[in-house]
């Protein structure tokens with residue numbers, strides 16, 4: 001199967017690439033900077049053309065267009081929209097609206113743009129699956145705390161975008177889900193996070209492997225439990 005992963009330079013995205021390659025899949029990895037590509041290059045040397053590395057900044061429409069032009073030459077089976085930023089975690093009076101707009105551009109608009117640009121290749125794929133790495137912090141129903149406005153609001157917007165996308169694409173046989181990876185030991189999650197990235201990604205891959213039309217438009221955590229919107 002051929003997978004496309006965004007934000008593949010480190011953290012959860014890099015772990016997706018490693019686990020997929022290990023089990024024999026083919027991966028097109030989007031990375032924002034050449035620095036990010038350096039982490040993937042040793043893997044590419046090991047697996048040859050099963051890993052292709054592409055420049056991709058999901059905040060930049062031109063970058064998404066050029067990424068799609070590269071990737072859409074062959075059918076894509078599964079797209080995993082993973083790239084994301086935390087934005088500034090601060091109280092209401094300290095909110096920086098430029099930072100918040102950037103968090104929206106990357107966390108909410110980016111995945112929608114990437115999915116839209118890759119649709120022609122996804123339509124030619126065998127399974128028509130799109131998974132979005134969002135966060136429980138984007139759940140309105142689950143929110144009992146203040147702060148982290150940029151992150152919470154941008155992930156809530158992503159969640160609504162995915163639900164809408166699922167409604168649009170259901171008729172074409174697409175399965176589109178929102179995933180919460182848990183609190184994971186990455187640069188974003190920090191060293192105090194309880195969950196190693198391999199466990200989180202193993203769980204999310206199990207969900208992606210098993211997902212079918214009955215799961216479209218739903219929100220699951222990495223263990224398969226449904227998350228309230």
Ligand SMILES: NC(=O)c1ccc[n+]([C@@H]2O[C@H](COP(=O)([O-])OP(=O)(O)OC[C@H]3O[C@@H](n4cnc5c(N)ncnc54)[C@H](OP(=O)(O)O)[C@@H]3O)[C@@H](O)[C@H]2O)c1
Nearest residue numbers: 007009011012032057058083084135183184186187188189
């Ligand atoms: N870690 C957690 O506890 C946790 C919890 C809930 C949800 N999540 C979600 O899981 C996803 C992955 O997070 P992570 O923990 O792996 O974070 P991370 O270690 O900070 O990695 C973030 C990844 O996103 C990429 N990225 C950031 N801005 C981008 C842009 N404009 N265009 C393309 N790529 C961009 C980064 O690339 P660079 O290397 O170039 O910066 C990096 O590859 C995110 O969507 C995050 O919100 C994480």
